[in-house]
Every structure is written in structure tokens, then in C-alpha cells.
Amino acid sequence: MLEANGGAENAGIPLVRAEGIVKSFPGVKALSGVAFECRARRVHAIVGENGAGKSTLAKIIAGFYQPDEGRMVARGREVTFGSPRDALTAGIAMVYQEFTLLPHLSVTDNIWLGHEPARRGVLNDANMKEQARDLLMELGMADPPLSTPARRLSVAEQQIVEIAKALAHDPSLLLMDEPSAVLGGGELDHLYDVITRLVDHGVGIVYVSHRLAEIEALADDVTVMRDGCVMWAGPAERTNRSDMVHHMVGRSLDETFPHRKTEVGDTVLEVKSLLLPGTEPEGISFHVKAGEILGVAGMVGSGRSRLARALVGVESTTGGSIKINGNQVPKSGPRAAARNGLVFLPEDRKQLGLVLDFTLAENISLPHLGRVSKAGVISRSLEDRLATDAIEELSIRTSGPQQAAQQLSGGNQQKVVLGKWLAAEPSVFVLDEPLRGVDVGAKAEIYRLIRDLADRGTAIMLISSELPEILGLSDRIIVMRDGLVAGEVASRDASEETILSLAVQEKSA
Ligand SMILES: Nc1ncnc2c1ncn2[C@@H]1O[C@H](COP(=O)(O)OP(=O)(O)OP(=O)(O)O)[C@@H](O)[C@H]1O
Ligand SMILES: [Mg+2]
Structure with a gap:
């Protein structure tokens, strides 16, 4: 199944070469004269800040967009791809950064959708x-849910199906745009194994990622992009992490975490014996204080997101209490929770966080309609002002507040979701993987914004799979395992090892 079209005899030949690629969208030049090539048996990584043009380049190679200028050569022959189907015929498949599964179709049907009759x-x-x-x-799926409609899968499962869908085409060149962003530990190992096996079979891989550690481990070649141009390209052994960052952002970055400036206050969020299926009899108990950042660590599937969803009433509970400043929060959905001061930023920004058809200004002002309305009518200029502030504060790369959210690059969409809620200054802010897909430069900025919000008295619950992030940003950490809180540590006493050992301990031990 993983046999490449090309076979071993084509090792080392550029499977695809792009020259002088130019691509503009209304108001933005996404690519200005980009050269790129990927060879058989190589993993070629593309890195760059949000909006640098990585996805646009990959989509041109995959036939999803057509370049305004430039040419493409596949296995020595000049090609013009009018559609992804043309690229597939030439052996080029892509895993897109955004989800492409049809929600009502089964897993099997999604995988085979679009195959030649x-x-x-x-x-x-x-x-x-x-x-x-x-x-x-x-x-790595032990028991694939083949007949389940895609909409019922978790984000990580959807991503695995997306990858399987691309692999089902037996590509000789596979483009993967942030394939790992939503995957955790065990799933990542399987992804890396599959990549290694494909490469052994002669496939070339184009790999877009913001995880630089992953790039260092996987890549044979690296291309660094900034503002639609290639800043550096070459074999991976000739670069390193700090060089890559330097090429990406044009300066060296301070990778330290911001410190707390105020004292932690009284308990704001108090959860007692919250009962979810499988957490009986004791349930889940924890609290977060004003100005405190509580990190929530654990393996994928340990129940972190489920707990967060239960707090806002989208996951059903059978008992226990959730109190904010001593008042019981009704378990009747995110709106009611937000009225009580608890705001939730979900991990799946596509389904829950962002209205893709709305403009950036509309998305950001959505939770603040009172602030952007005059006599009950929404004021475009107030809305724009709110959005302009967020654009500046989060360095969102966009042609302006009136751009459709759909047209932003993946990481910039994530920043819009954050911007929408940062302006709300909630009492409790529950963030589920807020930095997924965000570039290194913007990460530092967002760390600062989260810490500032805490310093102004918000109680923050931060779910993250990145241990350095949890350790660097949190004041206190709870570790989840099998749906329950397995332990708690003060972050100054914690290390990656202490957290991991709590996260994976056997139940019987
Ligand atoms: N369909 C589109 N319409 C208008 N502008 C677009 C469209 N697609 C991309 N852009 C713009 O082109 C630029 C490059 O976007 P691209 O998606 O290639 O960035 P990226 O490097 O993949 O970023 P990220 O790391 O956030 O995914 C951005 O300014 C983006 O807003
Ligand atoms: Mg992208």
C-alpha cells in the first residue's frame, strides 16, 4: 500500500521543482518569486511565520491554486495543474492545514472520495x-471507526483520516501542511514512522510545521520563508533552530516566559466532584485563583478537553458543582457560562471558535456586541476599531478588518479567535491548546498577553500538550490521566519528568 508510484530507481530526482512562483490575493502578495524543489526519498520542511506563504506554496504544488507567474516541473517535465486532480494524476497528494472531510460522510467514504471512477x-x-x-x-488507530460519520470524530482522529485520505492515492510526492498540529505523543510517533517508511519507499515529503524540534528530527532539507520570499534553503545539517528562527523573524527571539507581576488572589473557579462518565465515584475537583495560571497537562485522550467542555456545559455531567466567585454556574452552554464570566477557547477553532464566512472585525466583535453598537445598531467603525486594536496587539497578518476570516492563514485565524476573547477580560479563561499553529514570534507575544490578563486578575486554565509551555507559563499544574486528576505540582518544583510520570502511571500502581 505504501509503495510509491516512482519506485526506488528515481531516487534523488526532483519530484517537483517550482521556479519564480508569484501569487497574489486581493490586497496581499502571498508569494513573490519563490523557488522550491523536493526530491525523492527526502523530507523537505517549510518553516516560516504565520502568513509567510507556506500553505500557498504547498497549495500551488498540489494544484489547488494556480500561480500568477512562474513554472513548475514534475520529474523533468513542465506541468500546469488546473486542479488538485491534475496533481494527483501526477502522483502529488496533499494533507491540507484546514479540514477537508465531509462531516456527514463515513470515514471510509471520506478516504475514497474523489478517487478516479x-x-x-x-x-x-x-x-x-x-x-x-x-x-x-x-x-496508529487500533480500531478504526470506518462507518462513523466524520463529524463525530475528535480533532486528532479527523486529522488521521485526512492523512489516510492522502495516502490512499499512493502519492510519490506527499505535501503535509501542519499534519502534527493537532496530534499528541503516541499519534505523533505513528506519523513519524509512516513518514520514515514512505521515504524508504522512495516518496518525497514536503512538511510544513511550526514545531522546530520536529523539523530538526525529521527534515533532510529546509526552506525558510518570510513575507512570501525564501530566506534560506539548504540541507538540514547546515542549519539549526536558532538560525531558522532568525531567518523566519529577521531577529533573535527571547524565548523566555513572562513572570507574574502580582500576587495570586482569592479562589475564582471552584470545581467540586464534577462527575463525567468514567470519573465515578470521586469525580474531578480543583480550583483556580485570581491572577493564577493553572496548567492542565496530560496525554492526548486523558480527558483535558472533555473537562474544559464540561465546564461550559457542552459535555454532559451527572453531578458535582462548578462555582465562579462562589456562585453556581448553570451547565447550560457556552453563552450562559460567558455571562457568568467563564470563557472557553476550544481547541477546534474551525468548528467552535471562528465564523469563517464573517469578516475579521465581525468575528472579533461577536462577543462584544454591546461595545460596538450604537442604539442597538452595530457600528462598522466601532467594530473596525476593536478589530484594529486586536490586529496590532497580536500582529495578525491581514489586508484589514474587513477581510473574511476564511482568507487568513491558519495561524492568523488562531490569533483572531484569541483576540476575540482577550478583549472580554473574563473572570475565568479556559484555553485549550491556544498556541497550536502559531509561529514562534507570535507565541512570545501571546504568552505575554495571557500573563497580562492574569496579572489583571483573570483566573486562567491553560491546557497544552507542549510541556515547556505548561512549565514556563503556569503557576501550578494539574496532570490528568484516564479522565481524572492524577496529581498536582507547583510549577517551580516540576520538571517534564515529574509531569510525564504522573501522566502515564499505571492505574493499578
Ligand atoms: N484565499 C485567500 N484569499 C486572500 N488572501 C489569502 C488567501 N489565502 C492566503 N491568503 C493570504 O496570503 C498570505 C500567505 O498565507 P498562507 O496561508 O500561505 O500563510 P502560511 O505561511 O501558511 O501561514 P500559517 O503558518 O499561519 O499557516 C497571508 O497574508 C494570507 O492572509
Ligand atoms: Mg498555513
């Missing part, structure tokens, strides 16, 4: 299921 003719239903199962198991 002739190809499909050869495959009968049983065969399709069989192959889908094999692919998903290789990616």
Missing part, C-alpha cells in the same frame, strides 16, 4: 473498507 471500479466496498482499515491502523 475507474480506480473505484476495481475496488469493491469490502476492499475499500479493508484498505481504509489498513491505512488507519498504520497511522
